[in-house]
Amino acid sequence: xxxxxxxxxxxxxxxxxxxxxxxxxxxxxxxxxxxxxxxxxxxxxxxxxxxxxxxxxxxxxxxxxxxxxxxxxxxxxxxxxxxxxxxxxxxxxxxxxxxxxxxxxxxxxxx
Amino acid sequence: xxxxxxxxxxxxxxxxxxxxxxxxxxxxxxxxxxxxxxxxxxxxxxxxxxxxxxxxxxxxxxxxxxxxxxxxxxxxxxxxxxxxxxxxxxxxxxxxxxxxxxxxxxxxxxx
Numbered sequence: 593x594x595x596x597x598x599x600x601x602x603x604x605x606x607x608x609x610x611x612x613x614x615x616x617x618x619x620x621x622x623x624x625x626x627x628x629x630x631x632x633x634x635x636x637x638x639x640x641x642x643x644x645x646x647x648x649x650x651x652x653x654x655x656x657x658x659x660x661x662x663x664x665x666x667x668x669x670x671x672x673x674x675x676x677x678x679x680x681x682x683x684x685x686x687x688x689x690x691x692x693x694x695x696x697x698x699x700x701x702x703x
Numbered sequence: 704x705x706x707x708x709x710x711x712x713x714x715x716x717x718x719x720x721x722x723x724x725x726x727x728x729x730x731x732x733x734x735x736x737x738x739x740x741x742x743x744x745x746x747x748x749x750x751x752x753x754x755x756x757x758x759x760x761x762x763x764x765x766x767x768x769x770x771x772x773x774x775x776x777x778x779x780x781x782x783x784x785x786x787x788x789x790x791x792x793x794x795x796x797x798x799x800x801x802x803x804x805x806x807x808x809x810x811x812x813x814x
Contacts, residue, residue: 596746634806634807635747635790682747
């Protein structure tokens with residue numbers, strides 16, 4: 593089975609902190625994605641990557657950056673966390689057929 | 704990416720067939736139609752994907768008319784465990800399969 597793991601299920605950070613969310617997939621997938629999910633707003637794409645060191649902005653990239661130094665790992669970085677970034681963050685990966693496999697999610701609370 | 708429109712919610716009873724229709728009037732030539740299922744506190748899970756006509760797998764069928772401006776997910780003989788949010792989205796078959804999730808349909812299956 594494809595496995596996508598995320599570094600934390602729950603995370604609490606303070607306003608202004610730098611936050612790293614890590615995602616690892618074990619199926620040698622080319623593509624990786626970061627979404628956030630908020631009540632009433634569905635899943636929104638933050639960034640995606642189609643190869644090592646390659647990235648593209650999604651629909652809501654403001655306030656976020658990403659890093660993909662190895663094929664299996666895709667990191668989401670909040671340079672200076674703010675309360676409006678409190679959300680559920682979901683990582684996904686996909687291969688050539690574009691079926692996305694999602695991780696369990698990280699519920700981030702910024703206080 | 705073109706937007707999809709689907710009903711906000713649907714109710715059904717155990718053992719019934721459920722059909723969820725999705726509208727995507729501005730679908731592009733390169734777009735595939737993909738459906739995901741999401742349970743509370745979990746990431747979405749791929750159900751089925753198609754380009755045209757009919758696709759069937761072990762859990763669902765997907766019907767796509769010739770103009771591709773809509774699609775219907777069919778779940779045969781639903782059970783209580785099928786209670787979930789179902790997302791219809793268009794997957795661009797290049798650009799890493801970038802997808803835009805809509806608001807989803809909350810399906811509630813009653814005993």
